[in-house]
Structures are given as structure tokens and as C-alpha cells.
């Protein structure tokens with residue numbers, strides 16, 4: 001299953017800036033798992049984390065908190081988004097990460113967190129539902145570092161990104177203090193060797209040789225996990241050295257390549273669809289890719305490249321997409337109808353723009369779907385269509401004979417302009 005995602009942090013993580021512009025799209029081709037699941041994976045690979053326990057109710061959280069021998073703990077919202085510490089819940093509770101002293105406090109906070117939505121700078125205004133919390137041993141950091149392994153497009157290799165400026169947004173570090181980021185390409189035929197890892201740890205400035213060695217072992221094991229589990233992202237922020245002399249991962253964000261689902265069943269069983277947009281999940285069932293944006297033009301396209309081009313040409317004409325529905329190459333008329341339903345699901349949609357370049361996807365199949373959808377869904381908003389390529393003539397004939405009010409164009413720019421105008425006048 002593929003889903004588009006508004007491009008957020010990966011390029012900035014690698015020290016490269018995100019493409020500028022009104023918005024940009026990229027395909028999301030990875031599975032994200034919850035922090036407590038990520039920590040289980042870390043532990044299995046010999047990587048240290050604080051002791052932790054998940055809970056899905058206030059009572060469970062209370063019972064879990066009692067297992068920490070009266071020591072202070074942190075309670076952390078399990079929501080698939082970064083920036084939880086600085087986020088807030090839709091019920092007013094500030095912060096998705098709290099340091100607490102008693103099991104009673106844990107219970108109260110869990111009560112407020114579970115069932116509420118956490119809004120962070122990565123979730124958008126709608127926030128994301130919190131169905132579980134994690135209780136973890138509080139381990140006071142003496143210093144917070146950053147470590148991540150990602151695939152780098154430029155070197156076409158996995159890279160280890162490390163910084164001694166951890167605990168904050170790495171995008172900000174990349175912008176304000178790029179020299180504080182150490183990027184090391186990894187030869188995937190050999191893996192990350194301990195000597196290289198030790199040099200990186202040394203540059204980061206761990207406060208003793210013992211800690212440096214622990215950090216180096218952590219890096220080596222993080223790469224092993226990345227490699228063995230077909231990960232696309234292993235991000236530890238913060239990686240800390242504690243006051244009592246240990247290197248620990250206090251937060252973990254793991255992403256896995258969806259192409260590897262067939263051989264990573266254990267990991268893919270950890271998927272939590274409550275964290276995904278219901279319309280994206282619904283689209284996936286029909287083999288469609290769907291992404292929501294914040295404009296007012298619903299867009300139906302085929303292919304990621306055409307989605308980008310459509311976004312650009314609408315922007316150039318002063319318009320903004322409300323969403324994108326990519327029907328790919330193999331959609332049938334029923335899937336196209338479903339696509340329309342999803343496009344119309346956003347309350348802000350004022351016009352629909354169909355931009356199809358027929359190749360494997362035939363224009364007449366799209367036209368049939370459009371006609372069916374227009375009739376059955378009693379479409380009230382303007383529909384602008386630009387169909388080109390395979391079976392174009394047949395498609396145009398179908399549309400003409402349908403007698404439906406469809407604004408058809410051959411030229412992309414003119415079509416985009418019409419879609420923008422119609423969306424404006426429809427306000």
C-alpha cells in the first residue's frame with residue numbers, strides 16, 4: 001500500500017533543505033511503529049533503553065507505574081508523530097511527555113491522554129488519536145545527542161547522521177548549526193565497523209572513553225537493526241548519556257520499507273491503522289493513493305510525477321489542491337468512482353480537477369468512472385477534466401454523449417486555470 005505524505009523532515013535530516021514552494025509531495029513508502037514497539041526492537045538488538053511498559057487504559061498505566069519500585073517515571077503518549085513533548089491534547093492538556101513521581105499521577109495523566117488527540121507540529125491541526133501510553137523509567141540525561149540511520153539519495157548509501165545537539169528538532173540544528181551534524185556514509189556490503197563508529201562517538205564528545213565505547217556499540221547495533229529489518233529510518237532523539245554513566249535511547253522512531261513486507265511479517269504485524277487517516281486506509285483498499293492537503297480543489301491524477309506537476313500548475317494559477325487521489329495504472333471504473341467519493345469527502349472541495357495522462361491507465365476507463373460517479377453521487381460542484389493519451393478519443397466521446405456538465409480541456413494550463421476559477425467562484 002502506498003500513500004503520499006507531505007514532505008517533512010527526511011531531507012532536512014540529511015542536512016539538505018526541503019524543496020521550497022507552496023507545498024511538496026512525496027510518496028510515503030514505509031511503515032511506522034509506536035515508540036514502545038520500536039524500543040522492543042532496539043532491546044532485541046542489544047541496544048539500551050530505559051525500562052518501559054505500555055498501557056492502554058488508566059488502570060493499566062497505574063499498575064504499570066507501580067512496577068518501577070517507587071522511582072520517578074515518564075509517561076509518554078503513543079502517537080505516531082514527532083514533537084510529542086511540545087505538543088498539546090485536544091482537551092487542553094499540555095505536553096505528550098510528562099515526568100511524574102507517583103502511580104496516581106500516572107493514572108490521572110493516562111486518563112487524560114488515552115482517547116484524546118495529540119496535536120504536534122507534525123500532525124496538523126486535526127491531531128492524532130492517543131490509544132496507548134508508555135511508562136518508562138526516568139533517566140536524567142547529562143547530555144542529549146542525536147543519531148539516525150537513513151538512506152541517502154545523493155550517495156545512494158545508508159548514512160549515519162549524528163549530532164551532539166540532540167533533544168531538539170534536527171531540522172533546526174541543520175538550519176542553524178549545520179557543522180554540529182556529522183554525516184557518515186555506510187558501505188552496506190560491510191556494515192558499520194566499530195572503529196568508524198568509535199571515531200564518530202569521539203567527535204561527538206562523550207564524556208568518557210567508556211561512554212564513547214557504549215555509544216559506538218549503539219551505532220553499530222542501530223545499523224544492524226536497520227539492515228536486518230529493512231528499515232528506512234532509525235531515529236534516536238535523544239540518545240543520551242545519563243548522569244550515572246550509561247548511553248541510552250530515550251526516544252525511538254523506526255520506519256520500515258513497505259516493499260519488504262513479505263519478509264518482515266513480525267514488524268508489519270505491528271502496524272496500527274488507528275494512526276492513519278481513515279480515507280487513506282479506505283483508498284488503499286482500492287489500490288488508490290490518497291493525500292489530504294488544505295486547499296479547495298479535489299485532484300484526480302495518475303502517477304506521482306503528474307501529481308507534482310498538477311500541484312505546480314495549480315499553484316502557478318493561484319489555486320490550492322484540497323487533496324490528491326492517484327489512481328495509478330490499474331484502476332477500474334468502480335475504483336474511479338470510489339476515488340470521487342474520497343475526493344468529495346473533504347468539506348472544503350469547491351471544484352474537481354481530473355488530470356489524466358493515459359498510458360497503461362486508459363482514458364475511457366477513467367471517463368466511464370467519472371460519468372458513473374457524476375450520476376450516482378449527484379455531483380454539484382464543477383468538474384474540470386483533462387484527459388490525454390491512450391483511448392483519448394473514446395473518452396471524449398463518452399463524456400460528450402453523457403450530456404453531463406463536464407468542462408473538458410486538452411491543454412493542461414487552460415484546464416488548471418479553469419479549475420482554479422471555478423473553485424473561486426464556487427466559494
Ligand code: ADP
Nearest residue numbers: 082083084085097137138139167237238250251
Ligand atoms: P518527542 O520527540 O516526541 O517530543 P521524546 O521521547 O523525545 O518525545 O521526549 C521529549 C523529551 O523528554 C526528550 O528530549 C527528553 O529530554 C525527555 N525524556 C524522554 N524520555 C525520557 C526518560 N525516559 N527519562 C527522562 N527524560 C526523558
Ligand code: MG
Nearest residue numbers: 083237238251
Ligand atoms: Mg524525541
